[in-house]
Amino acid sequence: MLAFTLRRAIQAIGVMIAVGIISFSMFRFAGDPVNQIVSIDTSAAERAAIRKSLGLDDPVPVQFARYFANAAQFKFGVSYQFRLPVADLLKERMPATLELATCATILAMVVGILMGVYSALKRDTLLAKIFQAVSLIGISLPTFLIGILLIYLFAVVLGWLPSFGRGDVVRFGWWTTGLLTVSGLKALIMPSITLGLFQMTLIMRLVRAEMLEVLRTDYIRFARARGLTTRAIHFGHALKNTLVPVITVAGLQFGSVIAFAIITETVFQWPGMGLLFVQAVQNVDIPIMAAYLLMVSLIFVTINLVVDILYTVVDPRLRSAIDRPA
Amino acid sequence: MSDAAVPHQANPNASHAGVTPDRWLRRALASDVFYSFRRSRLTMAAAAVTLLFFLLAILAPLLAVQNPFDPAQLQLINSRIAPLWMADGQSPFLLGTDEQGRDVFSAILYGLRISLVVGVLGVLLSGTLGIILGLVAGYFGGAVDGLIMRIADVQLTFPAILIALLINGVAKSMFSNRMDAMSTLAVLVFAIGLSFWVQYARTVRGSVMVEKNKDYVAAAQLIGLPAPVIMLRHVLPNAMGPILVIATINLALAIITEATLSFLGAGMPDTMPSLGTLIRIGNNYLFAGEWWIVAFPGFALAALILSINLLGDWLRDALNPKLR
Numbered sequence: 228m229l230a231f232t233l234r235r236a237i238q239a240i241g242v243m244i245a246v247g248i249i250s251f252s253m254f255r256f257a258g259d260p261v262n263q264i265v266s267i268d269t270s271a272a273e274r275a276a277i278r279k280s281l282g283l284d285d286p287v288p289v290q291f292a293r294y295f296a297n298a299a300q301f302k303f304g305v306s307y308q309f310r311l312p313v314a315d316l317l318k319e320r321m322p323a324t325l326e327l328a329t330c331a332t333i334l335a336m337v338v339g340i341l342m343g344v345y346s347a348l349k350r351d352t353l354l355a356k357i358f359q360a361v362s363l364i365g366i367s368l369p370t371f372l373i374g375i376l377l378i379y380l381f382a383v384v385l386g387w388l389p390s391f392g393r394g395d396v397v398r399f400g401w402w403t404t405g406l407l408t409v410s411g412l413k414a415l416i417m418p419s420i421t422l423g424l425f426q427m428t429l430i431m432r433l434v435r436a437e438m439l440e441v442l443r444t445d446y447i448r449f450a451r452a453r454g455l456t457t458r459a460i461h462f463g464h465a466l467k468n469t470l471v472p473v474i475t476v477a478g479l480q481f482g483s484v485i486a487f488a489i490i491t492e493t494v495f496q497w498p499g500m501g502l503l504f505v506q507a508v509q510n511v512d513i514p515i516m517a518a519y520l521l522m523v524s525l526i527f528v529t530i531n532l533v534v535d536i537l538y539t540v541v542d543p544r545l546r547s548a549i550d551r552p553a
Numbered sequence: 554m555s556d557a558a559v560p561h562q563a564n565p566n567a568s569h570a571g572v573t574p575d576r577w578l579r580r581a582l583a584s585d586v587f588y589s590f591r592r593s594r595l596t597m598a599a600a601a602v603t604l605l606f607f608l609l610a611i612l613a614p615l616l617a618v619q620n621p622f623d624p625a626q627l628q629l630i631n632s633r634i635a636p637l638w639m640a641d642g643q644s645p646f647l648l649g650t651d652e653q654g655r656d657v658f659s660a661i662l663y664g665l666r667i668s669l670v671v672g673v674l675g676v677l678l679s680g681t682l683g684i685i686l687g688l689v690a691g692y693f694g695g696a697v698d699g700l701i702m703r704i705a706d707v708q709l710t711f712p713a714i715l716i717a718l719l720i721n722g723v724a725k726s727m728f729s730n731r732m733d734a735m736s737t738l739a740v741l742v743f744a745i746g747l748s749f750w751v752q753y754a755r756t757v758r759g760s761v762m763v764e765k766n767k768d769y770v771a772a773a774q775l776i777g778l779p780a781p782v783i784m785l786r787h788v789l790p791n792a793m794g795p796i797l798v799i800a801t802i803n804l805a806l807a808i809i810t811e812a813t814l815s816f817l818g819a820g821m822p823d824t825m826p827s828l829g830t831l832i833r834i835g836n837n838y839l840f841a842g843e844w845w846i847v848a849f850p851g852f853a854l855a856a857l858i859l860s861i862n863l864l865g866d867w868l869r870d871a872l873n874p875k876l877r
Contacts, residue, residue: 367859369809371816372851486712508722509818
């Protein structure tokens with residue numbers, strides 16, 4: 228068990244180093260950093276001075292070590308567009324993205340599990356078939372189209388919800404939250420649905436498939452033979468056993484929710500990290516792109532590691548399989 | 554599938570068909586796959602819609618009333634006209650026009666071309682890359698296998714759209730910020746190709762590891778065929794089924810990715826719009842009440858992706874003998 232955890236941790240560090248190298252190469256080799264800082268009429272001598280002060284004359288391994296040391300202290304350089312430290316920009320935008328991603332995941336899990344359980348238990352009802360159709364559409368419709376559709380319906384035609392932004396936010400230290408104001412909550416509804424819909428359909432299909440499988444097993448038949456109520460069988464025995472894979476998938480998907488937030492944030496002009504990243508790609512702001520890559524990778528890798536370890540804690544069968552390598 | 558017991562009948566029309574050139578066609582029409590195709594109305598409808606979209610894209614210059622990529626043909630006097638059936642619609646603008654006087658119907662036809670070209674080329678590139686890497690990893694094993702699969706693992710952690718965006722951004726900075734439309738298209742194909750190879754590589758590697766221990770591979774090695782020939786001529790055809798399924802589903806994914814990149818402003822420019830670009834342009838006019846600029850390209854994109862996905866779902870079931 229300890230060996231497994233260690234091996235996983237070493238793998239995670241390996242991934243981070245690989246991403247760090249990619250991020251550094253982008254930072255260093257994609258476009259000349261000096262050209263982004265100076266104007267056209269800067270003399271060659273001044274350019275050389277800037278080059279030296281940025282440490283661009285040092286050997287590449289030295290530069291890489293410096294980049295890594297800085298990144299470990301969350302110093303990612305200065306944005307070309309905003310002339311501000313990238314770390315400050317990211318820190319300011321992070322709460323918005325994390326709040327949106329968390330709301331979307333909770334929404335996807337609650338609604339997805341309910342829909343999945345229903346369509347597994349009442350397989351042939353009309354509603355279950357509608358759920359299946361909705362899930363196919365949820366997978367086929369690109370995220371941004373869903374967002375545009377929602378904006379048209381609820382903001383343009385009905386005028387119930389705001390079409391962009393976060394509403395009023397309350398500030399706690401460096402963290403800002405929209406969860407405590409009415410306008411903040413209203414602004415959160417459509418982006419959460421847009422972002423959560425894909426995970427929702429995924430979870431629904433997974434719960435349905437797992438439930439159908441579990442309902443065929445012997446211990447469910449035995450529970451029926453014991454004369455337990457249907458409710459106890461379905462929710463006490465069947466659902467409980469489907470939840471482990473569901474929680475794993477939802478946990479692993481949290482990383483891609485943060486990545487897909489790029490699209491949702493652009494549609495709703497949500498002031499998060501994703502919108503910052505898209506603007507950076509449009510304006511070729513390499514420091515922001517490199518830093519975003521590092522931050523998101525860190526979140527991904529951490530989640531994967533935690534889920535992997537939690538999985539073995541939750542499911543004892545896996546633990547024995549790991550301790551006895553084949 | 555439940556129809557395992559039903560013996561498949563050959564298509565009666567096919568048995569009357571000509572002598573030699575139709576032999577292949579007859580075999581295809583009598584196959585299990587075609588039988589399951591004919592049994593599913595939904596699949597047939599999806600195939601018809603997909604075919605229709607490809608035809609529309611190919612015949613675009615004949616069907617369109619103007620070339621939307623040619624600024625000389627756009628006239629501002631024709632801007633923001635409503636669709637034909639609405640009160641202030643004007644012929645020949647069937648689905649209305651956008652703010653530059655671009656006919657929405659023509660723009661969809663030409664945009665469809667771009668979306669399909671990027672999608673198909675992207676799938677071809679990612680498929681070729683994935684198949685080669687998968688063959689090499691599975692056939693040779695050892696350190697090469699370890700390296701390729703580690704890279705695949707790392708890449709799989711990140712969603713394709715993020716990778717495509719990064720590649721796009723880096724390419725932009727390397728070829729300076731101003732790129733013409735054709736090189737943007739090439740960058741999009743490249744970005745999509747590099748984002749989607751992992752699934753092919755994993756599948757091919759799995760099949761190759763099963764196949765390479767079979768006798769026919771040993772026989773081929775024994776008569777001294779070089780490894781590339783064995784891999785391509787003998788092993789690969791036996792792994793083709795799953796590749797076809799992945800390619801179909803990836804075509805839908807590649808089209809979504811291209812549309813998303815263009816929507817985010819990192820893809821095709823306004824002067825040579827794909828469906829995603831058209832949706833981004835139209836999105837700006839939603840609040841002004843000009844819904845048709847965004848609605849029709851959006852509907853075309855959704856219908857195209859849905860029908861390709863349905864085809865992919867069917868193909869996966871039809872080619873999987875375990876499900877019969």
